[in-house]
Amino acid sequence: MSVEQTKIDEVMQKGFFDTPIDPTLALFKEIENLKKEKNVILLAHYYQNDDIQDVADYIGDSLGLAQQAETTDADIIVFAGVHFMAETAKLLNPKKKVLLPDLKAGCSLADSCPPDEFKAFKEKHPDHVVISYINCTAEIKALTDIICTSTNSLKIVESVPKEKKIIFAPDKNLGAYVMKKTGRDMVLWDGTCMVHEIFSLEKMLEIKEQNPSAEIIAHPECEAAILDIADFIGSTTGLLNYTKESPKDIFIVVTEAGIIHQMELASPNKTFIPAPPENTCACNDCPHMKLNTLEKLYLCMKYEVPEVTIPERLQEAALKPLRKMLEISAKHGL
Ligand code: 13P
Ligand code: SF4
DSSP states (O other): HHHHHHHHHHHHHTTTTOOOTTTTTTTTHHHHHHHHHEEEEEEETTSSSSHHHHOSSEEOOOOHHHHHHHHOSSSSEEHHHHEHHHHHHHHHHHEEEEEESSSOOOOOHHHOOOOHHHHHHHSSTTTTTEEEEESSSSHHHHSSSSSOTTTHHHHHHTTTTTTTTTEEBBHHHHHHHHHHOOOOOHHHHHHOTTTOOOBOHHHHHHHHHSSTTTTTOOOSSSOOHHHHOSSSSSOOOHHHHHHHHOOEEEEEEEGGGHHHHHHHHHHSSSEOOOOOOOSOOOTTTTTGGGOOOOHHHHHHHHTTTTTTOOHHHHHHHHHHHHHHHHHHHHHHOO
């Protein structure tokens, strides 16, 4: 049984999450009170449900969230996001208690890269600098030279001397995009995000035909065929900023639909159309991100579980490539 599964079982046995919440509780107010009482910072990713975004102290992309986690002086970091994000927070600020409302909130990219297989892959490509997307486990970070996010991936790859060979993991779509933009040849790990690979090019072109003035804005985790037709490509923060600044007033948003909440708040007179998935399910909702709910958030803050910890053997090795990323980002004002 994995360490994480043991932790999930412990939390469940204690019954915290089985106790029905008093339906008369005003959860927003209760969460605000708990934040003050326990000196908590609530960090949320843009893909969280609207109500969680509304009660968060900071909402951001993976880079912004890591930077906030590193510098906060709160006693407890509650992470409304997925497991690799909470692990990153713990690595960067190890003295803080880091809580994740649902330990099962994983990531298909992180899952696509098992450490043993990655070790063997590295051995097949000796003398390569390893750059890993932050969407990976602490085990993979410990096997990495520099971490990157969607905001800084081009700068991170460009920071590696031209004569050096590079392994890029685990997102092959982001890797291919970076190769195209930088002209660098890289060996790519074969991983994808289950949300960003599901968008339908055909349906998107139909929407564009019905709304010819709409701009297509896409996250670089999308497949090349989608990125080829995009008017703008960027991280979640990059996409949000673009919609604020663009003179256009209609956008087809090709990323997880949670980001649209902040886009609508920032530009109430603009229209945001979530890009359609291949089938009729709500597949552009990340099922991992959406495991977090306001109720779980409240329980997690009240009982201070489940806590995310990092095995001691990984702490130093997994922190090193994160620090390197933050150094390079700071040099570029990111
Ligand atoms: P960013 O918010 O850093 O662009 O990452 C998107 C994502 O898929 C996070 O899991
Ligand atoms: Fe992982 Fe994709 Fe979900 Fe982000 S949206 S957490 S990359 S599965």
